[in-house]
Every structure is written in C-alpha cells, then in structure tokens.
Amino acid sequence: MTRKATALDVARRAGVSRSAVSLVLNGRGDGNVAKDAQERILAAAAELSYTPNAIARSLRDQRSRVIGLVSDQAVTSPFDGEVIAGADALARSRGFVTLATDTEQDAVRDLDAVRTLLDRQVDGLIYVTVGLHALHVPDGMLSVPSALANCYASADSPAGAEGLPSVQPDEVAGGRDAAAHLIALGHRRIAFLGGEYTSPAVALREAGFRAAMAEAGLPVREDWVLEAGWDIAPGHRAATALLSASASERPTALLAGNDRAAVGMVLAAASLGLEVPRDVSIMGYDDERRVAEVMVPPLSTVALPLRKIGEEAMRAVLGALAAEASSARTTPAASAGAPAAEPLLVPCRLVERASTAPAPA
Amino acid sequence: MTRKATALDVARRAGVSRSAVSLVLNGRGDGNVAKDAQERILAAAAELSYTPNAIARSLRDQRSRVIGLVSDQAVTSPFDGEVIAGADALARSRGFVTLATDTEQDAVRDLDAVRTLLDRQVDGLIYVTVGLHALHVPDGMLSVPSALANCYASADSPAGAEGLPSVQPDEVAGGRDAAAHLIALGHRRIAFLGGEYTSPAVALREAGFRAAMAEAGLPVREDWVLEAGWDIAPGHRAATALLSASASERPTALLAGNDRAAVGMVLAAASLGLEVPRDVSIMGYDDERRVAEVMVPPLSTVALPLRKIGEEAMRAVLGALAAEASSARTTPAASAGAPAAEPLLVPCRLVERASTAPAPA
DNA sequence: TTGAAAGCGTTACCAC
C-alpha cells in the first residue's frame, strides 16, 4: 500500500531534476541530458517501478487520451460488445483508453452519460447502438470529435449533428448477398422473414433481397415477405405458418432477420418433421457468436462487421483528433460543422454453412 | 467548440473569488459566503453551464472516483456484461464511474490492463470473469481496494490475494434447486448433462444435484452424469444419444449445463419426434437473456445472479474505500492483508417455465 | 465574510 512513486522520487534517487526525468522518460534525453544521468534516471525509474500519473499528465496536456463510449445497451448485449471491442482495440493500439457507459435504453440517461464523460475531459465520443438506428444526438457530442457507430443522426438532432461521421453495415448488400446465395443454390421460392420494420435495417435488407430476385428474374411472393421478429419464438411462429403448407406450396428457403429467429425456424421445421437443409434451407443474419456456428445444423448467415464498425468509428475520431492537434499549430479555428458526411458503409460477409443446400428437386 | 468554462470564469462573472465558487458549488456556501453572492454564483454557473473538471478535481483530491473493471471477455460476452452493468449501476449511484477493459482471454494483457488502469489512478479494481473461475490475481490489484466477481484467487496468486473479497453464485444450491424442481414434478430418471468440468461450477452443481437426489432417496445413474458442453451442438449430441433409447430406458428429464446446451437438447428431442415437455422435461441454466425466455418452449432454468454479483463486488470495493478514507483520519495504517475472506455466495433463482412438466406416467 | 496562496504530478520553456 506504499504510495506510487512520482517523478520527484525518481529525480531524487537519480540525483537530478524533475525536468531531466521527464525528458529522458519521454525519449528526448539525447542531446539534453548527460549520458550517465540518463542511465541513473532509467535505473531509478525501474527500481521504483515508476510510471507517470496519467491524471496529472491529462491536466497538464489538456487532453486525457480517453475516448468516451456511450451505448444504449451495448455493454449488456452480446452484439455490440463487439463494436466496443473493435473500438477499444484500435484506441489501445494508439495509447488511448475507452470509457464506456451504458444507458440501458433510458434515453434520459444519454445526456447524463455524455455530461459525465465530458466532465472527465474525454477527448472524443462515440455513440454505439444495438442494431442500425436513427439517433437523437445528445448535444454534448458536438463539443468534441465524435462518431456514430451503427447509427446515424435523426432529423431532430441539434444543428451540426449531420456532420458527424456515421459508420454502418451495408445492409442492402447484405440482403442482396443472402438472397443471391440462395438463388445460386437453385432456390426460386424464397421467403423473406425479416425482423421488425421499426429497425431501418429490415427495409434495407428487403431492398437487397428484391434486387437480387429481380436480377435473377424471379418473382417475389408478397405474402412471403413478413415480419418474423428478432427472437426464437416469433421466428418459430412465422416458420410454422409458412412451412405447414404442402411441399409444392411452401417456400424452399427462408431468410431470417437474425440468427436467433433462424434458430426458431429450424426448431419449427424439426417439429413439422422437416429436415434442414434437405427439405428447407434457412439463412440467419448477424453471424452471432456462439449461436450461428454452433447451431445444429450450423447456420449459413451474413456476418455483421461489428468489430470493424467499432474500429472505423474510432479511426474517425482519432483522425479528427490528430487533425485538430496539427491544425491548432497552424490555424486555431474552424473545425466546426463539417459538410453533411456520407455514412461509411462497411460490407457484410456471407458465411456459408450447413443450413443451406441446393433446393429440393 | 468554445472551451469549457472554468471556476475562474464563473468567479469573474459573479464578481467573487474562485474559492467562493468552490464553496457554494459544493454545498458549503451557507455560513461562508454571503447570500447574494451565492445567488450570483449559482446564476453565473448556470449561464456558463459550468461543471467542474473531474480531472483537476481528481488530481487535487488524490482520488479519481473511477473504479477499474478488468475482465477476461466480459465486454464481448453476453453474460458478464450483466456483471459489469450491475457494478456500473451501483458505482454511478455513488458518484463513481467505471473504466472497463477487456483482455479478451489474453492472460498477458491482464497485467497490462491493470497497469494502465492504475496509471489512470483508479481508486479500486474489480476483476470479472465469464463463468466461475480460479484466477491468478495480477499483482497490481493488491495496491488498491479490489474485489473478484465470479472468480476467486488461485493458489499461485501473490501473497495477500486470498484476502480479496470474492463474490460468486451459489452453484451448489443452484444445482440442488434445479434437481429438486424436477423431483417435485415426479421425475425419477434424471440425467445431469453438465457443461465442461474445466469450470468449477459444474462439479458444484453436480454436488447439488446429488444432494437433492439423495434427499429424495433417488439413485443416481452414473452413466447419465455427463459432460454435454456449453453450446447448442454438444448439447444436441448428448441429448440425441440419451433420448434415442426406448421410452422406458431413457431419462424423463434432462438437466443442462446452460440454456444454450438446453436449446440443443430441445432441438434433438424434436428431431427424434419427442415433444418437450410432454415426453421429456429439459432444464437450462443461466436464464440467459433473449434465450431462455424466448425459447420454444420457454426454458425452465436457474437464473445466475449476474447483476447482483457485480453489484456486491462493487459494494465491497466502495466499502473498503470508505473505510480507508475514514481510517486515514484516525490511523493511517494497516489496511493490509485481510484475514482470508470467505467468498460471498449469492443465491441463484429458480425460474419455472414451460420446458418442464410432470413426468410422463 | 472574503480573497490569497499552496499543492496535487506533469511537462515545457527559459534562464543559467
């Protein structure tokens, strides 16, 4: 429980001044500090296992090297933990640390969270959401370099919010790829059982699905374009309804809104005596860890690039920070309202596993 | 992008000194600052939307009001995100903030993570693991008040580590309750399909299972006590083997290692033409969000008190911090090696849903 | 009742 060593302790032990310690430990010893003094400093620092006090450094530098992460439920959700992990990894590699707070769906806590983070002098902010989402950007986010991961500024956001970089999965391409995969396997009767249309992702994927069908010259059966939820139970329900029809009347392939719903669909098929993928192919979405891969059969799915999304959002913030730092040396002005940025679309990856197979003859 | 207001700005605007601002804003204005001055200060602070710089305050107070959270994979895992959420909620309610870092299973990063956190002057530390676990406690954890959530110090930990408070689920009681639930439903042929014995939780639950069976005077079929993994696929495999036997030869109830494995078991049952729970009852474990409750049928299970575990670990740390602060006023010594603490066992809760029912006649 | 000053641990600048 001995107090941590300070630079002064090191200086005393090495018989030099604090400034010498600072210079040497920051790699600018050569040319400023005598060789033997440098050695004594290094030795003393090691003996005392000295590391600089990051708090003091932050105060001095006016930058904390902390990026704040606000999420609506990412920390408690299996999904966007991945986004955070991606952001954190990049931050760490550049000497930053992330401070994450979860509002647990409570919109009021947004402002509180941002406020708290700003009080801690975070250098930047990233808002992470579970699932693609329009977001009412909290005011404070505009006062430091910020980015939106998996979400985008809603129209009622404060002025300037439209300039925030937004990183999103390319859902249209994802839907298209999923459908194209099934079409390539010879399926013609494909049902689109999306999640809930409250998520903008669903309409985008549906657009991709329709595009793929059109490209292949296949008709879309409108009564097979349905909401089938995000969970096992609603997926089960929807699939049961569709698959109860006779072999010639039912779809040969199901496109689920996510892997969990797909699990429900496989379950429904099994209860109806149908075997996946022999009798019906089922595709998931998300490539959720510990679900898609370990399902029986393992699910073909579209992998959401969550880590990459987090990483790109962090890259945007860190980039803005670097730009700010260098422009400060030249023109100390005008980093304001960027020109309504295009969202950065990160491609999803098609993952072929055993839940899809050629259409039954 | 205007710089944040400081206490000096407020003081100038209110026409007083910085100290007056500090006193008033910290609630000690009465008796020290004139009434009208107080009002002017409050008004000025509001107009400038002043909030104190937490970094500066930390440096001054020599306490950061940050608790560091280290986890082996909690952030990216659906489970222990809950532990973190619980810890975070309590911390926040007491004016603390949590700084979480995920080592993503890389043991080497442990020390690095702790070091980084300590450099940032965290006031306390909590190590969170996914699943009950023996942990080689990183050295640094002993230099500030710390606690272990879901884990306990391994024998090769540094001296003093055995004194760290450890908060764990009461797995023995959990296993007993699960078995007792099935026994109460009239089941006598119960299979214990635990996860992997590399997790100490499994042996504990098995002990609980055996205790319940013994209390009921029921024999345990040793060939029905098996490892059936933590995922859908191995659960499916184990259940398929067991349930392929004839009705009189197979178990009437399955106790799974977790909800995911239970999903695999339900799936296996369906493929074999068995209906759950009519033909066989299946119990999960964990009460995992978005799995147990939405399964078809919804899973009876044992809820792991993850939030509570996080909360209790945080309570221990915050308590130690408070004690340290007050003892500093009296005796500035001896907070060292506590007397090998008993682990705090948090009870699990039995959740009865539709996957269990009276045993078939 | 008020204001001035010290100090938390750093780093950068500027005399020596």
Place this chain on the structure above:
DNA sequence: GTGGTAACGCTTTCAA
C-alpha cells in the same frame, strides 16, 4: 547541458 519555474483547474487552509 542543466535545473528552476510556471501552468493546467481544482479545493482547502489560512490570514486579512
């Protein structure tokens, strides 16, 4: 090539 000093923003103590 070196070491003293100021400043970051805050709180607290002490003197007026």
